[in-house]
Amino acid sequence: MRYAVLGTGIVGRTISAKLASLGHEVVIGTRDVDATLARTEPDAMGNPPFAQWESAHPEVRLETFADAAAFGERVANTTSGMVSVKALEAAGAQNLDGKVLIDIANPLDFSAGMPPSLDPVNTDSLGERIQRSFPRARVVKTLNTMNSQIMVDPSRVADEHTVFVSGDDADAKSAVTDMLVSFGWPEASVIDLGDITTARGAEMLLPIWLRLWGALGHTDFNFHIAGARSGA
Amino acid sequence: MRYAVLGTGIVGRTISAKLASLGHEVVIGTRDVDATLARTEPDAMGNPPFAQWESAHPEVRLETFADAAAFGERVANTTSGMVSVKALEAAGAQNLDGKVLIDIANPLDFSAGMPPSLDPVNTDSLGERIQRSFPRARVVKTLNTMNSQIMVDPSRVADEHTVFVSGDDADAKSAVTDMLVSFGWPEASVIDLGDITTARGAEMLLPIWLRLWGALGHTDFNFHIAGARSGA
Numbered sequence: 001m002r003y004a005v006l007g008t009g010i011v012g013r014t015i016s017a018k019l020a021s022l023g024h025e026v027v028i029g030t031r032d033v034d035a036t037l038a039r040t041e042p043d044a045m046g047n048p049p050f051a052q053w054e055s056a057h058p059e060v061r062l063e064t065f066a067d068a069a070a071f072g073e074r075v076a077n078t079t080s081g082m083v084s085v086k087a088l089e090a091a092g093a094q095n096l097d098g099k100v101l102i103d104i105a106n107p108l109d110f111s112a113g114m115p116p117s118l119d120p121v122n123t124d125s126l127g128e129r130i131q132r133s134f135p136r137a138r139v140v141k142t143l144n145t146m147n148s149q150i151m152v153d154p155s156r157v158a159d160e161h162t163v164f165v166s167g168d169d170a171d172a173k174s175a176v177t178d179m180l181v182s183f184g185w186p187e188a189s190v191i192d193l194g195d196i197t198t199a200r201g202a203e204m205l206l207p208i209w210l211r212l213w214g215a216l217g218h219t220d221f222n223f224h225i226a227g228a229r230s231g232a
Numbered sequence: 233m234r235y236a237v238l239g240t241g242i243v244g245r246t247i248s249a250k251l252a253s254l255g256h257e258v259v260i261g262t263r264d265v266d267a268t269l270a271r272t273e274p275d276a277m278g279n280p281p282f283a284q285w286e287s288a289h290p291e292v293r294l295e296t297f298a299d300a301a302a303f304g305e306r307v308a309n310t311t312s313g314m315v316s317v318k319a320l321e322a323a324g325a326q327n328l329d330g331k332v333l334i335d336i337a338n339p340l341d342f343s344a345g346m347p348p349s350l351d352p353v354n355t356d357s358l359g360e361r362i363q364r365s366f367p368r369a370r371v372v373k374t375l376n377t378m379n380s381q382i383m384v385d386p387s388r389v390a391d392e393h394t395v396f397v398s399g400d401d402a403d404a405k406s407a408v409t410d411m412l413v414s415f416g417w418p419e420a421s422v423i424d425l426g427d428i429t430t431a432r433g434a435e436m437l438l439p440i441w442l443r444l445w446g447a448l449g450h451t452d453f454n455f456h457i458a459g460a461r462s463g464a
Contacts (some may be wrong), residue, residue: 115429118354121353121354122353122354123344123349157458158459158462159392159459160458161456161459191447192447193443193444193447194446194447198440200439201441201442202440204436204437204440205436205437207432207433208396208425208433208434208437211425211426211430212423212425212433212460215423215426215430216457216460216461218462220459220462221457221458221460221462222457223455223458224391224455224456224457224458225448225454225455226389226391226392226393226455227389227452228444229448230389230450230452
């Protein structure tokens with residue numbers, strides 16, 4: 001399968017490396033290829049510059065958002081949530097048409113300092129906004145509720161834990177579930193919340209996730225829905 | 233210990249019955265005692281009228297918000313979140329001064345239909361609003377993230393699961409943790425998120441809780457933070 005992963009941050013790198021390790025062809029998309037490669041300093045989170053990561057992952061190409069999206073049969077959005085719609089506009093609606101669009105981003109707004117708030121929130125979500133902006137893409141919100149290492153290696157958390165999927169297209173959710181299973185997620189750990197409006201709830205997990213990080217002092221935790229099958 | 237439980241809904245009844253069964257003196261507070269007792273129809277959730285419940289729990293008295301709060305050494309807020317501040321104003325700031333105020337309410341706004349939204353949300357929370365409105369009360373947000381049967385009988389969920397506490401007063405959180413342990417919660421299942429601003433995250437679990445109810449078809453589930461202790 002050909003994947004386009006939009007976003008060169010830690011989530012994009014981690015997802016790309018995992019997909020490539022599973023034998024997929026992966027292209028990472030960025031706004032400005034030269035600018036991304038020219039960076040020599042770690043990012044705000046302390047991650048090494050992209051060029052350094054790329055030299056260790058020569059199988060993953062870096063292209064523009066549009067070239068990456070045109071290449072991908074599936075597209076993953078790992079851009080910063082506040083700029084995701086702009087990044088997808090740069091990718092081009094025609095390059096998203098009919099494709100499964102895996103939305104992993106969170107609309108965290110740091111403009112008023114820490115902790116960030118969410119925008120949109122409550123009566124809307126980034127997942128819905130993307131689906132409305134690209135009505136012919138098949139948006140599936142998933143994986144946004146945990147750190148990137150756990151996304152691709154759920155065994156990092158010893159206990160049973162949960163990954164959510166939200167989306168309007170059942171086939172797209174099924175395809176994404178297969179991808180999650182290929183990442184190591186037991187199928188029973190995947191909870192289909194319903195249509196794309198349920199992305200509100202998944203995105204609204206971020207505030208407590210951030211506070212749990214502070215309270216626990218690490219990010220190797222995840223949400224688990226205990227008793228999910230008890231009433232089945 | 234003397235407890236005032238404000239609110240005659242299913243949460244107030246369940247918490248009151250549990251506290252009474254543990255040997256505490258419990259008074260339930262309501263806006264209008266006569267009106268509450270005069271109801272003969274089930275409420276919107278299908279719960280029997282209060283008078284019917286009261287006849288099965290004669291050890292729990294019904295009084296006004298103010299009389300109940302004056303009686304209680306501790307006060308639990310189980311009113312509907314949209315009217316909680318008004319209910320606590322009726323209880324009277326002088327009757328809350330210095331007391332542990334256990335806030336179990338969620339500010340669910342049903343005015344625009346289903347699913348409800350939260351108000352306040354994101355940059356504020358009901359827990360914070362209550363603490364600001366009653367600065368001499370010692371507010372602890374807890375138990376708002378699960379159905380009422382699980383609150384008082386955590387063994388209903390077979391797997392390990394979590395209850396959160398948020399508040400500015402460490403002694404108050406410790407007292408509430410002891411109450412939770414008396415309800416059957418293992419102390420290791422209690423996660424102290426931090427100050428009262430962390431109530432935002434706990435309240436923002438409600439949207440996904442409501443969608444999980446829909447997706448799973450039952451409410452005998454709860455959030456668990458898997459791997460919470462892995463980095464310790």
